[in-house]
Amino acid sequence: xxxxxxxxxxxxxxxxxxxxxxxxxxxxxxxxxxxxxxxxxxxxxxxxxxxxxxxxxxxxxxxxxxxxxxxxxxxxxxxxxxxxxxxxxxxxxxxxxxxxxxxxxxxxxxxxxxxxxxxxxxxxxxxxxxxxxxxxxxxxxxxxxxxxxxxxxxxxxxxxxxxxxxxxxxxxxxxxxxxxxxxxxxxxxxxxxxxxxxxxxxxxxxxxxxxxxxxxxxxxxxxxxxxxxxxxxxxxxxxxxxxxxxxxxxxxxxxxxxxxxxxxxxxxxxxxxxxxxxxxxxxxxxxxxxxxxxxxxxxxxxxxxxxxxxxxxxxxxxxxxxxxxxxxxxxxxxxxxxxxxxxxxxxxxxxxxxxxxxxxxxxxxxxxxxxxxxxxxxxxxxxxxxxxxxxxxxxxxxxxxxxxxxxxxxx
Amino acid sequence: xxxxxxxxxxxxxxxxxxxxxxxxxxxxxxxxxxxxxxxxxxxxxxxxxxxxxxxxxxxxxxxxxxxxxxxxxxxxxxxxxxxxxxxxxxxxxxxxxxxxxxxxxxxxxxxxxxxxxxxxxxxxxxxxxxxxxxxxxxxxxxxxxxxxxxxxxxxxxxxxxxxxxxxxxxxxxxxxxxxxxxxxxxxxxxxxxxxxxxxxxxxxxxxxxxxxxxxxxxxxxxxxxxxxxxxxxxxxxxxxxxxxxxxxxxxxxxxxxxxxxxxxxxxxxxxxxxxxxxxxxxxxxxxxxxxxxxxxxxxxxxxxxxxxxxxxxxxxxxxxxxxxxxxxxxxxxxxxxxxxxxxxxxxxxxxxxxxxxxxxxxxxxxxxxxxxxxxxxxxxxxxxxxxxxxxxxxxxxxxxxxxxxxxxxxxxxxxxxxxxxxxxxxxxxxxxxxxxxxxxxxxxxxxxxxxxxxxxxxxxxxxxxxxxxxxxxxxxxxxxxxxxxxxxxxxxxxxxxxxxxxxxxx
Numbered sequence: 001x002x003x004x005x006x007x008x009x010x011x012x013x014x015x016x017x018x019x020x021x022x023x024x025x026x027x028x029x030x031x032x033x034x035x036x037x038x039x040x041x042x043x044x045x046x047x048x049x050x051x052x053x054x055x056x057x058x059x060x061x062x063x064x065x066x067x068x069x070x071x072x073x074x075x076x077x078x079x080x081x082x083x084x085x086x087x088x089x090x091x092x093x094x095x096x097x098x099x100x101x102x103x104x105x106x107x108x109x110x111x112x113x114x115x116x117x118x119x120x121x122x123x124x125x126x127x128x129x130x131x132x133x134x135x136x137x138x139x140x141x142x143x144x145x146x147x148x149x150x151x152x153x154x155x156x157x158x159x160x161x162x163x164x165x166x167x168x169x170x171x172x173x174x175x176x177x178x179x180x181x182x183x184x185x186x187x188x189x190x191x192x193x194x195x196x197x198x199x200x201x202x203x204x205x206x207x208x209x210x211x212x213x214x215x216x217x218x219x220x221x222x223x224x225x226x227x228x229x230x231x232x233x234x235x236x237x238x239x240x241x242x243x244x245x246x247x248x249x250x251x252x253x254x255x256x257x258x259x260x261x262x263x264x265x266x267x268x269x270x271x272x273x274x275x276x277x278x279x280x281x282x283x284x285x286x287x288x289x290x291x292x293x294x295x296x297x298x299x300x301x302x303x304x305x306x307x308x309x310x311x312x313x314x315x316x317x318x319x320x321x322x323x324x325x326x327x328x329x330x331x332x333x334x335x336x337x338x339x340x341x342x343x344x345x346x347x348x349x350x351x352x353x354x355x356x357x358x359x360x361x362x363x364x365x366x367x368x369x370x371x372x373x374x375x376x377x378x379x380x381x382x383x384x385x386x387x388x389x390x391x392x393x394x395x396x397x398x399x400x401x402x403x404x405x406x407x408x409x410x411x
Numbered sequence: 412x413x414x415x416x417x418x419x420x421x422x423x424x425x426x427x428x429x430x431x432x433x434x435x436x437x438x439x440x441x442x443x444x445x446x447x448x449x450x451x452x453x454x455x456x457x458x459x460x461x462x463x464x465x466x467x468x469x470x471x472x473x474x475x476x477x478x479x480x481x482x483x484x485x486x487x488x489x490x491x492x493x494x495x496x497x498x499x500x501x502x503x504x505x506x507x508x509x510x511x512x513x514x515x516x517x518x519x520x521x522x523x524x525x526x527x528x529x530x531x532x533x534x535x536x537x538x539x540x541x542x543x544x545x546x547x548x549x550x551x552x553x554x555x556x557x558x559x560x561x562x563x564x565x566x567x568x569x570x571x572x573x574x575x576x577x578x579x580x581x582x583x584x585x586x587x588x589x590x591x592x593x594x595x596x597x598x599x600x601x602x603x604x605x606x607x608x609x610x611x612x613x614x615x616x617x618x619x620x621x622x623x624x625x626x627x628x629x630x631x632x633x634x635x636x637x638x639x640x641x642x643x644x645x646x647x648x649x650x651x652x653x654x655x656x657x658x659x660x661x662x663x664x665x666x667x668x669x670x671x672x673x674x675x676x677x678x679x680x681x682x683x684x685x686x687x688x689x690x691x692x693x694x695x696x697x698x699x700x701x702x703x704x705x706x707x708x709x710x711x712x713x714x715x716x717x718x719x720x721x722x723x724x725x726x727x728x729x730x731x732x733x734x735x736x737x738x739x740x741x742x743x744x745x746x747x748x749x750x751x752x753x754x755x756x757x758x759x760x761x762x763x764x765x766x767x768x769x770x771x772x773x774x775x776x777x778x779x780x781x782x783x784x785x786x787x788x789x790x791x792x793x794x795x796x797x798x799x800x801x802x803x804x805x806x807x808x809x810x811x812x813x814x815x816x817x818x819x820x821x822x823x824x825x826x827x828x829x830x831x832x833x834x835x836x837x838x839x840x841x842x843x844x845x846x847x848x849x850x851x852x853x854x855x856x857x858x859x860x861x862x863x864x865x866x867x868x869x870x871x872x873x874x875x876x877x878x879x880x881x882x883x884x885x886x887x888x889x890x891x892x893x894x895x896x897x898x899x900x901x902x903x904x905x906x907x908x909x910x911x912x913x914x915x916x917x
Contacts (some may be wrong), residue, residue, distance in 0.1 A: 150701050220792060280787045287777055290766035291518045297724060297755065297763055298778040298831070299746035 006307045014116025030062040039378030051135040051255035061372035062261040063320035069272045070316035078289040078356030079135035083142030084317045089336035090323030096159035096331030099105040106166040121314020129306035145152030168325035174258040196257035203249025273361040349399040415440040421472035430456045445620035449850035454631040463489040478543040478900030493573030510534040510547035537565040575606040585709025613644040625650040660883030663862040668699030671870040672839040677731035679719040691895040697870035704881035707891035713874045715774040721755040752838035767817035772798035779835040801830035822853025839870040
């Protein structure tokens with residue numbers, strides 16, 4: 001039925017140069033993280049990657065990463081949530097009041113806090129989704145309201161300490177399930193003081209899983225003739241990622257093992273990466289952010305989806321609030337102050353677009369780690385908070401400029 | 412008559428592509444010169460070279476303008492010499508008034524303080540010239556596209572225009588607005604303004620143009636002079652596509668089955684002004700395998716009718732019944748309308764039909780994600796397969812289905828929208844201006860697709876402002892005016908005159 005001949009051709013295998021140019025953002029972020037780590041490893045004379053510091057790094061950034069997962073979805077849907085820092089602080093305060101002052105069992109308190117977070121998200125999402133009030137305004141209001149509520153709840157005081165079990169949420173470690181003998185043998189071999197076999201094992205299994213799923217996806221794409229990453233890149237990327245995971249897990253295993261928080265973070269990241277990339281629900285969020293009107297006319301319930309994005313954000317902010325309170329072992333009225341900015345920055349550094357429809361979970365997590373390493377490295381170096389703020393600001397700006405430049409070049 | 416503009420052997424290359432190859436264009440003083448060609452033929456690039464968007468030095472060849480060699484550095488430079496281009500996408504600020512828009516960047520001011528009285532007086536003069544009866548303080552937002560177009564022209568006139576370039580000025584206009592605009596062009600010509608008009612509407616080209624230049628694949632194919640020869644649409648089309656096109660509308664077996672889609676007593680009120688009835692008890696039906704047209708002027712309520720049926724996407728207080736295959740169906744939400752077997756291909760594909768930032772495969776699956784997923788989990792490979800299938804069936808010209816939709820031409824974008832809705836497996840497709848802004852070749856392909864749908868027994872309801880298209884494609888045509896269906900014509904009865912007379916007599 002065509003009148004003009006087809007000028008389209010089958011996809012040709014791409015050269016390494018073209019591939020790299022097309023995926024500059026993904027690789028750029030990974031290289032930037034590695035470069036920054038190498039830089040600080042040198043300037044802190046090896047302190048950055050000491051087992052205790054790696055553990056600290058994970059604990060310090062856990063709540064940011066947990067919130068970045070929700071923020072990524074909110075931003076991809078074309079909105080923003082400025083209230084997460086306050087909500088996080090408020091939930092911490094709520095937990096403290098319930099557990100410390102009212103003797104509510106901590107498990108029940110955790111459930112109540114998560115539900116409260118969801119309700120807060122629903123209260124804000126309702127106005128954004130069904131009344132079309134700009135999310136910037138609604139959550140700016142939320143930010144003030146929940147900051148005030150935390151103050152009210154805590155009567156301006158710090159409340160703590162929490163029972164041990166609750167603290168374990170953030171500061172606990174998974175105990176080694178393997179016989180102590182194996183750990184001692186390994187420790188002798190590696191010349192370390194101790195080795196947590198579980199941590200090392202989880203690291204190795206995770207590494208294998210990543211390589212295996214990568215190979216499988218590659219084989220499947222090949223079978224469908226989908227444009228694929230050049231082999232050299234695939235190998236290099238996997239070597240770097242596997243090396244990094246095994247290295248970090250080994251370091252952790254010579255300290256206190258697997259932090260509970262790392263498990264929480266890892267599982268949540270996996271769940272949300274799957275949700276955004278592989279499910280109908282996730283796809284619809286991208287469509288909503290990409291073109292709300294077109295999404296609506298394609299039968300997508302855009303209002304409900306926006307609402308759910310905020311409910312989800314609320315629950316994750318609550319989870320982060322619990323971890324934060326458990327880590328500090330006290331709830332303070334200042335908890336979570338200005339933290340929303342770190343979370344939002346992490347998401348944008350991770351490649352999300354301000355106008356919605358673009359961004360990945362993995363990008364947001366790497367973005368959060370990048371900010372975390374910057375914070376941590378500069379603190380160890382003894383750089384003042386003044387310079388730290390400036391450098392972080394410039395890094396955010398540079399990342400977004402890079403995005404825009406990259407996009408304009410692709411035309 | 413002397414030449415106002417002579418572009419000699421213009422060659423412009425982009426990395427990897429030769430967009431223009433030795434193009435010659437001569438425009439005489441005081442004429443209307445039509446520039447025609449398929450999308451991507453190089454018309455816009457040529458105009459960008461002329462207006463200085465691509466500055467002198469970035470192309471090969473010479474531009475002679477008003478008796479001298481012209482080397483424009485940028486748009487401001489060419490505007491100073493009286494070359495003004497009005498783009499397809501209008502460049503007006505919606506929330507500013509007509510007067511503010513007219514003098515934007517050229518404010519009537521002394522020492523930075525705007526002289527409002529002078530501004531309004533000059534605005535009134537200019538509006539009179541273009542025949543637009545609106546107050547200078549009216550916000551552009553409140554004007555229809557046709558009137559906005561006139562504001563653009565008034566803006567050009569305010570800048571002492573010598574050569575006016577219009578890029579598809581009537582693409583978004585109704586028949587009567589188009590006529591008014593073309594009349595205005597003829598009037599400006601009488602006042603000595605030379606213009607270049609880029610258009611896909613060949614009947615309009617024939618009506619106003621003194622000279623027609625056809626560009627194909629970046630080269631000048633032919634120049635026809637209306638004063639020395641008869642210019643026929645067939646001749647233009649032949650030069651545009653490079654071969655004879657015997658039939659502008661592909662033939663189809665016309666065989667209507669049972670009533671597939673029926674709408675009864677459909678009433679809709681305006682979404683903001685609850686007292687304004689937009690659709691007045693509309694009744695119509697579409698049979699299986701039938702292509703039914705809705706003709707009418709811009710603003711007659713055709714799009715509003717379609718959108719209000721499709722999941723109440725327009726209006727309030729909607730009443731009436733919709734049935735498919737004799738069964739009354741619930742179309743109160745878009746997802747329900749889709750489930751009931753309806754599809755609506757929007758008039759504005761960029762802002763309502765596609766997610767431009769996303770690739771073809773993700774756009775194709777969007778309205779029917781359950782077709783590429785199981786238990787809510789997507790099957791990427793199936794999605795790719797589906798997109799590939801439609802790429803082949805629809806002849807979507809792209810290197811791969813992972814190409815972002817924004818990189819496709821208008822015709823190919825429209826094919827992606829159609830693919831999206833075909834994948835949702837509807838019984839009835841409502842096509843709103845399915846060939847707007849796409850070139851002759853792609854139009855022909857879209858007509859072919861419509862015919863295939865009808866052969867499959869689907870019902871097609873086609874809304875179009877191009878009457879020849881409705882006459883060429885439809886088995887039956889409803890005529891709409893001011894929110895009511897005022898007449899129904901069979902293919903044999905229908906003609907442009909009869910449609911117009913139904914609209915006018917009502």
